[in-house]
Structures are given as C-alpha cells and as structure tokens.
Amino acid sequence: MIETKKQQERVLLVGVELAHQPHFASSMEELASLAQTAGAQVVDSYQQKRESYDSRTFVGSGKLLELKERIEADEISSLIVNNRLTPRQNLNLERELGIKVLDRMQLILDIFALRARSHEGKLQVHLAQLKYMLPRLVGQGIMLSRQAGGIGSRGPGESQLELNRRSIRHQISDIERQLKEVAKNRARIREKRLASTTFKIGLIGYTNAGKSTIMNVLTQKEQYEADQLFATLDATTKQFNLDGHFQATITDTVGFIQDLPTELVSSFKSTLEESKEVDLLIHVIDASSPYHEEHEETVLSLMQDLGMVDIPCLTLYNKADLVQNFTPTQTPYLLLSAKADQAKERLQEALLEKIKEFFLPFKLSVRPDQAYLLHDLERLALIEKRNYEEDREVIWGYLAEANKWRLEKFYD
Structure with a gap:
C-alpha cells in the first residue's frame, strides 16, 4: 500500500466559477472523483469567482501565484482544471507553473483509455485523444515532452504527443476507416436483432448510477459492476425472459457525465446508437446522490442531442436504501435498491406496466x-x-x- 501511494500523482484541482453558473459545486466534487478514478492523490482544491476566464492563464494572477507557492511547498506533480482549456491557456499554465496541466476533458479521456476493453472501445478512445491533441501540438512546453507517462498520457495515444500534425491526421484517418468497418459489422448485427422482433430495452443514465447492477438483476448474468466512474464503456447486450416466455434483450452502454467531451460523443456514436434502436429505455438515477437532479438534466439533455426523447422511458431511482424522504423529480418512476431481495420482481412488474402503455x-x-x-x-x-x-x-x-x-x- 505504501508503495502504491508513492506512485500516485499528487495533484491540485482548480475551478473558476462564473456568475450564474449552475452546478459548480457538484462539478468540482465530481472532478475530485474523476481524478481519484484516474489514480491521482488529490492534495487540495482551489476555487475562484470571476466575471470571465483569464484568456491567457484561465485563472487570475493572484490565484496563479497562490498555486505556484503550493506546488513548490508540497511537491505537486500535476494541476487539473475543471474546464476545457484552450491550447494557449494550457501551454501558458505549464510554463508558469512548471508542472503538467490537464483539463477536465483530458482527464475524462484518460479514464476512458483506462477502462476500454474491446477493440472498438480502444479505437474510439484513441481517436478522441488524437482529435483533442491535434490543435494542442504547439510550442515546446511540458505538454510536448511527457516522457514519464501518468494521468493524461495513458492509452493508445500516449506516445503521439511527439508526432507532427501530418502524422496525427494520418492516424485519425486510419482509425476512422477501421471504425467504419467495425460500425458496418455492428450495423449488420443490429439489423439481425431488429429483424428478430425481440423486444429491446436500453439502459441509460449518469455514470455510476447502477446500470450494470440493474442489468445483472434482470438477466441473472454477470456484468462487471463497481462503485466507480465509467465502470462500463463497451455496449453489452444480453437476452432474458421478462414474463414467462416473453423474450427481451437489454443493452448497457457508457454512462453520461457533465461536459462529456464532444470528441467522445462523436467517437462513441456507433456505441451510443445501440440505445437509439430500442423499444424502451430505463433511465437509471442514483437517488443517493445529492446532485441527482443535475445528473438527470445532463442525461435528458444528451438524450435530446442524440434524438432519443421519443422513445418510451421508465425512470428508475436506484440505491433507495441509502436515502430517506426522497422526492422524485421525474414521473412516473420506480424507487428501489437493486441489491434488495425483491428488486427483480418489482422491476419486472414496473417494466410490464410500462410496456402495456404502448x-x-x-x-x-x-x-x-x-x-x-x-x-x-x-x-x-x-x-x-x-x-x-x-x-x-x-x-x-x-x-x-x-x-x-x-x-x-x-x-x-
């Protein structure tokens, strides 16, 4: 355990709260969870209120000086910013602070690189990393010489920072070609599934809401589940009988999150499309989270963007055993704990009632x-x-x- 701690990157978090910015507090807490998921030791978190982001260094000069002093005093190896930095801001911060600087998007991409298991998932993460990296190949700052690896440099893209734009564009084209072939194969499989007339259920929800647990409850088959962000990245479909002989399939996909990088939404399009071809969605929400309403808004907004709002949906508030006097914001709804003894029966009953509606x-x-x-x-x-x-x-x-x-x- 002691050696593991020594290997952890010691990081500082920083966020700038603009006027009338919703969900800032929850976003900062989530950033800490993301950093820990990536294997970092969060030493401290800094926040600043401003009218606008500093175009040069994102934070103001006073906060920059404060960060410098803390970095020198506590041997901090990385700074993680709770926003998408411009290439110029990223480079300037690294030059000013003398350490590696990551933004929220790079951190999420890193976790995806850590979690991807399938060939398609790894290709999608690699593509997103390259697209994010391309406009950032500027100057000769720390960003271009991360030989030591660590958070923000994992996965298939870790050695690409030294390559020129032409090389990266070539790789992007090559990966996009491979993904088109994978997408064709996925489309053929999906067409067969559609032709089978089997009833299709899709699981959606914020990351770590309990989608994989719900899938395991319904199918009685093991799907990786853990109390961590982005435990599931690759779409998984399983078949089960919902009521006697009535056959259904259920698909578990990647969890959503605030400010999901557009590069990931684009790269994971074929995976997310698995959820668009279903007959019924189960929107799983972590009822125990103090920010569950914000998580709902994030998922509903992404559903709108993906053209999924017209699909019949059952709202399932999970982890009921961890809350008291819960007030739902979506109706109709089902409040339960997926770990409870009668969870399967209650969930099946709710699904059957929902299906009968249409x-x-x-x-x-x-x-x-x-x-x-x-x-x-x-x-x-x-x-x-x-x-x-x-x-x-x-x-x-x-x-x-x-x-x-x-x-x-x-x-x-």
Missing part, C-alpha cells in the same frame, strides 16, 4: 388445431389471462403494433 391489447380465440401457433406468439406478446371456453382457449394480452399482423393467423 402495446396494443388483444383477445384471441384459439382452436386446438391452432395451438402450435402460440409458441411464437408467447415470445412476442405479454399474455395476461387465459381461459378455456368449450373447445377453444381464449387469450387476453398485449402486442406491439408492428407485430399485430401475427394475430391474423388465428383468424383463418
């Missing part, structure tokens, strides 16, 4: 010679009640409008 009700009278047709119907429909009347079986249920034609077989 499925079409039907009533069928099935002759004995038509019974063989029920097997396929049961996989696609929610069967609510069955009765036997004389020589027929009467069935009441709900079915997606796109599958309504399947009932015609019983009317022959």
Whole structure:
C-alpha cells in the first residue's frame, strides 16, 4: 500500500466559477472523483469567482501565484482544471507553473483509455485523444515532452504527443476507416436483432448510477459492476425472459457525465446508437446522490442531442436504501435498491406496466388445431389471462403494433 501511494500523482484541482453558473459545486466534487478514478492523490482544491476566464492563464494572477507557492511547498506533480482549456491557456499554465496541466476533458479521456476493453472501445478512445491533441501540438512546453507517462498520457495515444500534425491526421484517418468497418459489422448485427422482433430495452443514465447492477438483476448474468466512474464503456447486450416466455434483450452502454467531451460523443456514436434502436429505455438515477437532479438534466439533455426523447422511458431511482424522504423529480418512476431481495420482481412488474402503455391489447380465440401457433406468439406478446371456453382457449394480452399482423393467423 505504501508503495502504491508513492506512485500516485499528487495533484491540485482548480475551478473558476462564473456568475450564474449552475452546478459548480457538484462539478468540482465530481472532478475530485474523476481524478481519484484516474489514480491521482488529490492534495487540495482551489476555487475562484470571476466575471470571465483569464484568456491567457484561465485563472487570475493572484490565484496563479497562490498555486505556484503550493506546488513548490508540497511537491505537486500535476494541476487539473475543471474546464476545457484552450491550447494557449494550457501551454501558458505549464510554463508558469512548471508542472503538467490537464483539463477536465483530458482527464475524462484518460479514464476512458483506462477502462476500454474491446477493440472498438480502444479505437474510439484513441481517436478522441488524437482529435483533442491535434490543435494542442504547439510550442515546446511540458505538454510536448511527457516522457514519464501518468494521468493524461495513458492509452493508445500516449506516445503521439511527439508526432507532427501530418502524422496525427494520418492516424485519425486510419482509425476512422477501421471504425467504419467495425460500425458496418455492428450495423449488420443490429439489423439481425431488429429483424428478430425481440423486444429491446436500453439502459441509460449518469455514470455510476447502477446500470450494470440493474442489468445483472434482470438477466441473472454477470456484468462487471463497481462503485466507480465509467465502470462500463463497451455496449453489452444480453437476452432474458421478462414474463414467462416473453423474450427481451437489454443493452448497457457508457454512462453520461457533465461536459462529456464532444470528441467522445462523436467517437462513441456507433456505441451510443445501440440505445437509439430500442423499444424502451430505463433511465437509471442514483437517488443517493445529492446532485441527482443535475445528473438527470445532463442525461435528458444528451438524450435530446442524440434524438432519443421519443422513445418510451421508465425512470428508475436506484440505491433507495441509502436515502430517506426522497422526492422524485421525474414521473412516473420506480424507487428501489437493486441489491434488495425483491428488486427483480418489482422491476419486472414496473417494466410490464410500462410496456402495456404502448402495446396494443388483444383477445384471441384459439382452436386446438391452432395451438402450435402460440409458441411464437408467447415470445412476442405479454399474455395476461387465459381461459378455456368449450373447445377453444381464449387469450387476453398485449402486442406491439408492428407485430399485430401475427394475430391474423388465428383468424383463418
């Protein structure tokens, strides 16, 4: 343990709060969590109120002097800024302070590099790093000579800072070509899934809200879950039976976060599109977070940007065991703890009620010679009640409008 601590980068955090800037406090707390997730030891956090960011060094001259003194006194190795720095601000800060300077976007990219497991995920992170790095290849500051590695220089892009713009542009083109091939393969798989008519559920939510835990509860299959930011990066789809024979798939994707780098949104487009092709979304929210309302706003805003607001959605407030007198801001909603004994049953019940809202009700009278047709119907429909009347079986249920034609077989 002692040796691990010695290897940790000692960092300072700094943020500038502008007038009427919402969510500043939560953003600074989140920055500390991000830094710790990346393996840093957060020594202290500095905040400054200003009318605008300093165009040269982001913070004012007085705060810059304060940071210099602290860096010299406590052997600080890095400064992490809670904003997107311009290339000029980044370079000037490194020259003034004599240490490595990262902004929030670089930190998030670094964590993604740490978490990516699949070939596609690694390519996407590499692409985002290169696109972010390209306009920053200026001067001969610390930024261009990070030979020691560490936070902000992990992943496939760690050795690219010394390359010229032409080389990086070539790499960007090459990765984009590879990702197009991967996207074609993903599209083919998605088309097969769409053609299967299986009901599709997508999990969305702020990072560390508990999406992977919810997936494990429903499918009874192990998906990596942890109390950390961005535990899941690569889209994972699993199949399960929701109600008896009714088949469904559920897809877990990367968690959202405030100020998600645009390079990542662009690079992860094909992965995020997995959530656009679903029939129902489960928006998972960490009810125990004091900033859950801000997290909701972030996710809803990104859903708007991704064109997902018209997809039916069930709001699920998770980690109910950690809160008291909770007041939800979204309705309808389900409040539960995914770790509780009855979590699966309660979640299934809520999902079924939500599905019935947009499925079409039907009533069928099935002759004995038509019974063989029920097997396929049961996989696609929610069967609510069955009765036997004389020589027929009467069935009441709900079915997606796109599958309504399947009932015609019983009317022959």
